[in-house]
Every structure is written in C-alpha cells, then in structure tokens.
Amino acid sequence: EAGVTQSPTHLIKTRGQQATLRCSPISGHTSVYWYQQALGLGLQFLLWYDEGEERNRGNFPPRFSGRQFPNYSSELNVNALELEDSALYLCAGSTGLNLISYEQYFGPGTRLTVT
Amino acid sequence: QKEVEQDPGPLSVPEGAIVSLNCTYSNSAFQYFMWYRQYSRKGPELLMYTYSSGNKEDGRFTAQVDKSSKYISLFIRDSQPSDSATYLCAMSVSLDTPLVFGKGTRLSVIA
DSSP, X not given: OOOOXXXXXXXXXXXXXXXXXXXXXXXXXXXXXXXXXXXXXXXXXXXXXXXXXXXXXXXXOTTEXXXXXXXXXXXXXXXXXXXXXXXXXXXXXXXXXXTTTTOOEEOOOEEEEEO | OOSEEOOOOOEEEXXXXXXXXXXXXXXXXXXXXXXXXXXXXXXXXXXXXXXXXXXXXXXXXXXXXXXXXXXXXXXXXXXXXGGOEEEEEEEESSTTSOOEEOOOEEEEEEO
16 A cells, blocks of 8 residues: 655745645545654644645644645645745645544655755 | 653664653643654654553553653663664644644664
8 A cells, every 4th residue: 555645855945935745645544734844843733634624723824825635635835935944844644533543644755945 | 831842862772772762741631642753764653642641562662641740751672773763752632633743852772
C-alpha cells in the first residue's frame, strides 16, 4: 500500500511569492492535517481538513490557506511568503473515526526555502 | 510557558542502555498522549498512544502518563542503534482537537 505522498520534495521561493504544496493521503483516509516544522520550534499545527471541510486551524495568519479535494488529496497555499516561512511542511492523514484511527500517518514533507 | 516542554537533547547512550525520554505539559485538560519517532528526512511515525493516566508497554517501549504531575515518559529498553532518531511527544484535549507537539529529543544510540 502506498504511503502518504507530498510534492514537491523541495521548493525554493523568494519573499512575496506564493507557494503551493500538495499531499495525497493513504487510500481510505479522509482527514488531512498540515504541520509546519521550523528549526527549533517543533511541529506546529496549521490546518485540518475532513471530508472536504476545514475542521480546525492553528495560530497562523490567513495567508496560510488550503483545501481538500473530492479524492481527499489536499493543497496548502502560502501567500506573500516571508523568510520565516522557511520550514519543513508535513502532511498527515487519518481515518478520523476513533483514537486508533486518529493515528496520523505522515508524509516525508516538503522543504520550503524562502530567500 | 509553552504548553508542552521537551528537552531537545541531544541524548547519546551506548547500545543496550535504558533510555528515558520525558515531556511536561501545562494544560490539565490534555487526555490523549502520544509518542512519535522521526528519522532524519522522514515524517514522524506513531510509536505509542495512551488515554489518561497509566502505563502502556509494547515490546521494548513503555509509555507512562502521570496526570497529577503533568508529566509523561517513554522508556526504551535494550536500546539499539536503529533507535537513533528524534522522539516527539504529542497530546490533545479530545479526539476533535489538534495535537500539540513537543519540540522533540534527538537520541543517538552508539554501537
């Protein structure tokens, strides 16, 4: 069974540009979570999508947005990039039904570098 | 004070040692506690989870939760070089609330 996939692996952008990151969860997983893992800050929750709806949002500005498609894949958009947006962006999927199903399966991440 | 505190290490131990990894937290509403392992250039993978207080054992791994002290631990027995990774604690208030992660502890097990 294929794991969670994320693309691209690396992304280099300049300040002010927009970045689009993509995630495909494991087949059967309907919830997608996005995290930012910046150096020295640990994983910080960004967004949670379930069945196409935004369920929860972390403490990030509105220029971080996303969506979930009918096939449960997801896209994270970061507008007006700032230098401090440089980080590893991780996507995770789960079935979201009970504690065991809330186990989140992570992808390998997209390394975003803003220059 | 951050909601979840975790010593970043690095922690270096000889092969076969018992490793103790810990997190403290400030939010007494946390009910679900998890430990993830993250190898270099990979996403985290769930090692263990517990609900509320108590111990849970899985092979060489034991997770402990002490809600009265707001303290959780992960013990690794007979540590192996393949255990070398970053270990992240995570917790949530309910199944509908996001996980709050510690910063992770880097562990090196030396052969």
